[in-house]
Amino acid sequence: MNPAKQTYAKELMADKRFILVIKQDWYDQDFLYLRDHPDFEPLQVLSKVKDFTNVYLPWFDEDAIQIKIDELLAFYKEMPDHLDRQYPYLSSEEMRAFVQRTKHFIIDELEQLKKGRLVCRMSDF
Numbered sequence: 001m002n003p004a005k006q007t008y009a010k011e012l013m014a015d016k017r018f019i020l021v022i023k024q025d026w027y028d029q030d031f032l033y034l035r036d037h038p039d040f041e042p043l044q045v046l047s048k049v050k051d052f053t054n055v056y057l058p059w060f061d062e063d064a065i066q067i068k069i070d071e072l073l074a075f076y077k078e079m080p081d082h083l084d085r086q087y088p089y090l091s092s093e094e095m096r097a098f099v100q101r102t103k104h105f106i107i108d109e110l111e112q113l114k115k116g117r118l119v120c121r122m123s124d125f
Contacts, residue, residue, distance in 0.1 A: 004089065025089040032083050032092070034076060047073055 004022050011018045034040055052066045 008089070022089040025087045028080060028083055029087060029095045030076070031080055031092055033095075035079060036085060043073075043076065065073065069079075 004019075005012065008018065008022065022076050034043065046069055049066070049069050052069060054062050054065045057064070
């Protein structure tokens with residue numbers, strides 16, 4: 001989000017709804033990936049989850065995680081037909097780079113957690 005805020009600051013100041021234009025590229029990049037990888041394992045696993053009772057995050061209701069899983073599956077169920085287009089606000093290369101950075105961030109956080117030294121640095125990300 002921060003790079004988009006910086007790059008498109010003028011547009012966002014002029015029209016607060018401009019973020020929806022930017023986000024359309026984000027979501028459609030997800031759909032592009034799923035179209036090209038129909039057997040994407042994480043989504044396949046989530047599609048089999050039918051009753052995930054939250055006992056891990058006490059600040060959320062017991063059904064909160066299952067509700068989010070169901071919402072995510074419903075969102076990605078309907079494949080848009082306008083995916084073969086230009087993506088001015090998030091290219092495939094930028095998306096791949098983001099996924100790689102995020103993957104390394106998560107791996108590093110898990111390693112720190114294993115060592116008992118978890119320091120969430122989302123502000124650094």
